[in-house]
Amino acid sequence: MSGTETQVQTRSQHQLASGRAWWKESSVYQIYPASFKDSNGDGIGDIQGIISKLDYIKALGVDIIWLSPISQSPQVDMGYDVSDYYAIHPPYGTLEDVEMLIKGIRARGMKYVMDLVVNHTSDQHEWFKQSRSSKTNEFRDWYIWKKPRYTADGVRHPPNNWGSYFSGPAWTYDEQTEEYYLHLFASEQPDLNWENPIVREAVHKIMRYWLDKGASGFRLDVINFISKDQRFPDIPVTDPSRPYPEGAKYYACGPRIHEYLQELGSILKEYDAFSVGEMPSVYDPKEILKAVEFERQELGMAFQFEIMDIDHGPQGKFSPGNFQLKNLKSVVSKWQSFMYDNNGWNALYLENHDQGRSISRFGSEKPEFRSLSGKMLATFLGLQSGTPFIYQGQEIGMTNLPETWKVEKLRDLEAINFWNELTQRTPGDTKLHGQTMKEMRLKCRDNGRLPMQWGPGKFADFSSGSTAPWIDTNDDYENWNASSQVSDSSSIFNYWAGILKLRKTWVDLFVYGSYTLVDESNDDLFVYARLFGESTAVVVSNFSEENVKWSIPADVKSVFAAGKLLVGNYEELQVTDIQGEAIMLRPFEAFVVHKGE
Ligand code: TEU
Ligand code: CA
Secondary structure (H helix, E strand, C coil): CCHHHHHHHHHHCCCCCHHHHHHHCCEEEEEEECCCCCCCCCCCCCHHHHHCCCHHHHHHHCEEECCCCEEEEECCCCCCCCCCEEEECCCCHHHHHHHHHHHHHHHHHHHEEEEECCCCCCCCCHHHHHHCCCCCCCCCCCCCCCEEECCCCCCCCCCCCCCCCCCCEEEECCCCEEEEECCCCCCCCCCEHHHHHHHHHHHHHHHHHHHCCCCCCCEEECCCHHCCCCEEEECCCCCCCCCCCCCCCHCCCCCHHHHHHHHEEEEEEEHCCCEEEECCCCCHHHHHEEEHHHHHHHEEEEEECHHHHHHHEEEEEEECCCCCCCCHHHHHHHHHHHHHHHCEEEEEEECCCCCHHHHHHHHHHHHHHHHHHHHHHHHHHCCCCCCCEEEEEECCCCCCCCCCCCHHHHHCHHHHHHHHHHCCCCCCHHHHHHHHHHHHHHHHHHHCCCCCCCCCCHHHHHHCCCCCCCCCCCCCCCCCCCCHHHHHCCCCHHHHHHHHHHHCCCCCHHHCCCEEEEEECCCCEEEEEEECEEEEEEEEEECCCCCCEEECHHHHHHHHHHHEEEEEECCCHHHHHCCCCCEEEEEEEEEEEEEEE
C-alpha cells in the first residue's frame, strides 16, 4: 500500500470534520463597482448598473454578492480610503440606490456582503481631521501618533523604519502638531488606533448599522493588521535599496488581534453573518486558524496570500518570480489539509481587484487555450474544500491588460508609486524598467480593474455614454464578452455555472468532504481527491499546454474503474474509454470522476 493510498483511506473515515454553516455552502461573486456597469454614461460604474445585472449574476449560480467599497471616499485608493462609513460615494449613487440593490439581491435569494475597511480611514474622515488638529483633541488617540526620532546630526526621522505598501515610509510627519502618524498604506490612509476602546465601539456601530440595513456580513480589509506591537520596533534592513522594509512581523496577527476579533465575532454571531478576513503577510496556517477555527467564533474564513505571492520575486511583487506547479501544489495542499483537519475554513480565490487575471498568470492567453485554461482553473478552484470566490470577469475569462499598454495608462497608485520610485532611483536602466513593466503586466492591480466586458459595443457595453471609462477597456471585448457567453452552452460562464451547481448537488462531498493530493510528484497535473463517506471524487487538472500521458495511480484506480464523469472541459471526453492503466490528457484538460453515492 502506497503512502497516498493509506492517506486516502484514513481520510475517508473522517466524515464531517467541521460544523455545517450556510456560508460554507455558498459561493461569492465580487464586484468592483467602478468597473462593473455604468448606468448613466459618466464612465464610472455605479449601483444602478449593478442592479441592472442582478439576473446575470443570479444565472451564474452564486449565493452572495460582495461589493468592494462604495462608501464616501476621496478615492485615493479606489474607496479603500473611507471618509464617511454612513454615506455613499456620490458617483456610485445614493443610500436609496443601495437599499434598492439590497432588496434586489435578496429578492433573488442572494445575500449582500459589504467591504469593511477599518484598519484605516481616509485622511479626509472627520475623525482624522479632528485628530490631526491638535494634540489635545478628543480624537487624537483615534490614530497612531508618535514623536520624531532625531539622529546625532539633528536630522528628523520617522519613529521606526516600517515601510508603506505603497512605497516609502509608513509614517508621515504632520507640521501642525510636529508628530508622525502611521499609515501602512498611502499617507492619505491613516491607521486607526484599535488600542482605544472608543475606536472599536465606533467600528461595532458601523457593523450593526449595515447589518440592520440588510447586509449579511462583511469582507474585512487587512483585518489581521489592526493590532500593532506597541513597542513599534524597527525591522532589520537586509536590502539597502529598500530602507523601509515591510514591518508585518510587528502587526500581522499582532498581540491583541484575537481579543478584537472576538468582539467582532460576537456581533457577527448575533446576526448569523458571513465574514471573510483579508489576511496578508501570514504564511503559517496556525496563525490564521486562531481566527477561523469554527468554535472560536471570530471570523468565518480568511484570504491567505501564500497562493497569491507564489510568482512574486525575491525583490518583491514586481520582480520576476517563477510560477511552478509544484509550489502551487504544496501551498494549496497545505491550507486544504490543515483547515480540514483543524476545524477551520478556507476562502478559495485566484483573482480579486488586487491581482492579475488567473488565465494570464496560471493558464494561457493563447486563443486556442484561453477558454480551456479558464475552465480548467474553474474546475481546479471551485471543487476544493472552502467557499469559492469569483471575481467579476473571471467567469467570462477576462485576461490581463494588453502588452501595448504603457505605464501612463495605469491608474493604480501602487504601480504608479513603485514605477516612479524605481525610475528615479535607477535612471537609464532600461533593462530593469522593461523587466519591471513585464512583471507589472502580470501582477499589477489594474489588471483586474479594466471595465467589465458586457458586449461587443463601444466601451465593451460597460458604458453607454460618450465619456470614456475611467480606465481603458481591454482590446478583446468584441470577441470576448458576457453577452456572447451567456447564450453559449460551451462558454466559460456556463462552465462555471456547472461547477457551482456540482457543489450544490454534492454538498457533503464537495463542501464538507476531505481533501487529498494525488500523484504529488507529477509536474504537469494537479490531481486531488475529495472524500465523504462512501463517495469519492477525483479532480484532475492539466496545467500544461501539452498532451500529458498519465498512469492512473493505484489509490484512485477504483474510482476510475467504477466511476462516472461529472464534468470536463473538452467536448469529447476521452476518459470514458479508459482501459484502466493510462490516459492521455489534452492541453489544459480538466475533468472530475466520481464513485459512490
Ligand atoms: O489589500 C491589502 C493588501 O495587502 C494587498 O492585497 C495589496 O493590494 C498588496 O499587498 C499590494 O501589493 C487591501 C485591499 O484589497 C486593497 O485594494 C487596498 O489597497 C488595501 O487593502 C488598503 O486598504
Ligand atoms: Ca456612472
